[in-house]
Amino acid sequence: MTADRFHRALASLRGLAVGDALGSQFFVPANLPALKRRDLPPAPWQWTDDTEMACSVVAVLAAHGRVDQDALARSFAEHHDFDRGYGPAVGRMLRLIREGGDWRELAAALFKGQGSWGNGAAMRIAPLGAWYAGDPEQATHQAEISAYPTHQHREAVAGAMAVAAAAAVAAEADGAAVTRERLLDEVIPLVPRSAVQAGLRRARDMLDYDDATTVAAVLGCGRRTSAHDTVPFALWSAARHLGDYTGGFWTTASVGGDVDTTCAIVGGVIAAAGRGAPPAAWEEATEALPGWLPAAPD
Template sequence: MNDVLRDRIRGAVLGQAIGDALGAPTEGMTRAAIRAAHGRVTGFLSDDPAGTDDTEYAALTARILLTHGPGLTPEDVSAAWERTLTGQEGGFAGGGFSEMEAIHNLARGLRAPATGTDNHEQWSDGSAMRVAPIGAYCAGDPAEAARLAGIDAQVSHARDGIWCGQAVAAAVAAATVTDDWRAVVDAGLAALPADSWSARLAARAVAVATGPGDAEARYDELERRIPILHYPWADVAPEATALAFGVFAVVEGDYVEAVLGGVNIGRDADTIAAMAGAMAGALRGAGAIPAAWSSRITELRGSCIRATAGVRLTELADEIADAVAHREEQQA
């Protein structure tokens, strides 16, 4: 494996986690509220920043994928979630509804895909938030990334919840092998069923993001035209995924600005920044992430998933890169 691809795989994994940690304090806020409280956020708002459930579920996803590889099945994911999560002592700090209901369903004997359909959070962004490792593992193969993301998602999601995870995974896979931010967006949009809520909203976001006006005007338009304000929560997958593609496109895939766009747009800011960060990190590489950020988000705390405590992100990214290199050697 060449050094550039290894750096991009690191960029995807670290980029997701750092975006998550940067966006955590502005989650649930509007752009106006963020400006009133903080001005424009340009770095960590906490003296002790950490990733949320987004990054810990991404680490769990990576571990399951590294164990089972391309032969991953919904039963593999169900078994791993049951083994890791159903017996966990203590609360799942910050855990989303979709994941908590999936864990409950597993505990009462269901398996994927029933665990992802027998709940009311089929379309949350809980799948899309955790698939950066899948995209990195499938470097250069968006279709395979979408396939594996669809298998992973079934434990907790259905329909748009699955499709949005597939879009982010496909975009990350494409980003690892291109320098063209448009190719990243195109790969993500291509993974969405054409006549779906997710596809329509993502296409609208990209059209706004690449339309007239300066960056701030386009962020204003994204906030006006994308959020589903009649729903009391901000974790709707079509909304958050569309905003992630939108902020990524506004800044043409620049890592710092894509992540800060997600942080400052509010709504499900940690997840939006995590998704945009995964795509931009894969596109620009870990070298594009400021050292002042990457030096502070290095090891997971296990706040939501106890089993992820102590996971070191760079080591996890390198395990994924080693698996990719091994697969390349086998195919040569």
């Protein structure tokens, strides 16, 4: 493990956690008027399964220097907290892994053998992209490997690859030379042909749109919790707000949908570059990362 890689991944993880935790507050009906006014809800903000699983990704990278699928599946299962909002299929699978089940068989059997095409593999992966800053090809390779312990459908894997590539591009040289167009232009060729890739192509064509509601109506915003209904809009928003964490969050949250996940993805990608860190007050209002994460190296 190199200190630089770990610190980049940790910065992205913090951005992911803030987006996840703050975004999740807007599932509470009483907080919806605050969202329209762009006011912050009362602290503390608790993160969800998005952050819990992202912490496992960072922990495995720190321990192994790459994705070890067995170690990742074990970490997901050992740290699975039912109250964090896991989907029922993945929650059941993680319980079975804890009881000795083989993740290969369990993940492959989901949804009548098709595997899950949900957005779970994408929501947790931005810190891996930050780990591989400037090397989006390797980021996509490792992201593909990381998806399989829980999500084996082509779309879910493509979604994870896209988010990891975006974070790797955003983190290059602190993101100073990365334009919105370059971000998507570098990501799209690295994503296999899929509905996710098609959505990213539409997102690239809509980069000059200012109305996020219109863009979400075309691309989706996670209402179906599928990768192809989530990742294109999230990366559209991240591309338009490189270096502007606050703007990226409010734009993403304003359209509704799977707000904690879309904001986790956007927050993780933007924060992969140091100039995109979340506001200090937002970090302070967010639940601390778990104590089982490895300490930062000197």
